[in-house]
Amino acid sequence: MFLPLHDRNPIKHVDFPYVTYGLIGVTTLVFLFQSILPPAQFDDLVVAFGMIPVVVSNQVTGPAPWLPDQLTLLTYAFLHADWMHLLFNMLFLWVFGDNIEDALGHVRFLVFYLLCAALAGLAHMAFDYGGFGPLIGASGAVAGVMGAYLVLYPHARVYVLFRLVIPIPLPVPAFWMLGAWIGTQLFYVLVGSDDGVSWWAHLGGIAAGALLVVPMRRRGIALFGGR
Template sequence: MFLPLHDRNPIRHVKFPYVTYALMAVTTLVFLVQWLLPPQAFDEATIYFGMIPIVVRDVYPQPLPWLPDWATLITYAFLHADWMHLLTNMLFLWIFGDNIEDAMGHLRFLFFYLACAVIAALAHLTFNLDANGPLIGASGAVAGVMGAYVLLYPHARVFVLARIIIPIPLPVPAFWMLGFWILTQLFYLFAAPDAPVAWWAHLGGFAGGVALALALKRREVVLLGGR
């Protein structure tokens, strides 16, 4: 129904959000490597490095003996199923990541992003204890970025491509755009629980982002944009 295009929210504390762009570059590079693999090797990579609940819980042995079970709570976030999966996540990270990196600083933002990935994976695991399929994708970590954004900059304008009669760009407050996004996750969690989408990872990542933003933001960055 809508696609975010960019936001109107300049960065103020860092000269360049290089961690955000580095995460985008690494994630894209990993997918390019995946994409160049034969189909069987592509599938094997998702099994080896995706987060499989029964493997993390040690019900089933790790497919790669040298990889600790807990490591896939992070590695899964750098894998994607296809180009659309990758590009959607990277678009959201590009739009919202720079301001959260600005609000936290480079190192704290890197910790924040990886911690959100872990929290999202644990949320998925909690509600899918016996799942034997791999969770992959940066959606949970990016949802954390979105959670932090709505807490820190709810009134920032986000330009979205809205499909009303014809697609047109509309500026809307981040609170409305991201609030609508989280409501759709809650709706589909109950309306389409068997869909191949990790709804709990999205919700867990979003909640984790809100909580971590409180602890990791700079002191001079006020909540709710100062309003």
């Protein structure tokens, strides 16, 4: 329903969001590499670097003995199933990531992003403990960025593509757009969905981001500001 296009929330503490754009660039390059692989090798890569609950929890031996099993709690966030999966995640990171990098600083933002990815993966594992399917995608980490944005800048205006009859750009407060997104995740968790999307990873990521940004933000960055 709501596709974010950009926000009206300038950065103030960094000259350029190097980490945000670096994450977008690296993740895109990884998918470009994935996309040139034959289907069998594409699948092998996903199995090796995706987060498999029974592997991370040491219930079974991992498919890649040379890769520490718990490291896949990070590597899974740089893999994607297809172009739409990648583009949606990177669009959300592009819209919201620069302000969170601005609020945390470059190094802490990178640590924050990776922690959100790991905690989102653990949330997925907690509700799919015996799962053999690999979790991939930056959705959990990006959800953490969105959770942080909701805590720091709930009143910032976000231009979203809203469709009634035809798509139109519409400025709305961030808490409306992000609140609707969270509500969607909760809905699918409650009704139970078998579409292959890890709704628990999304919820785990957004909770992790909302909590982590409080101690990790710069001094002087107020909570619930962004008017």
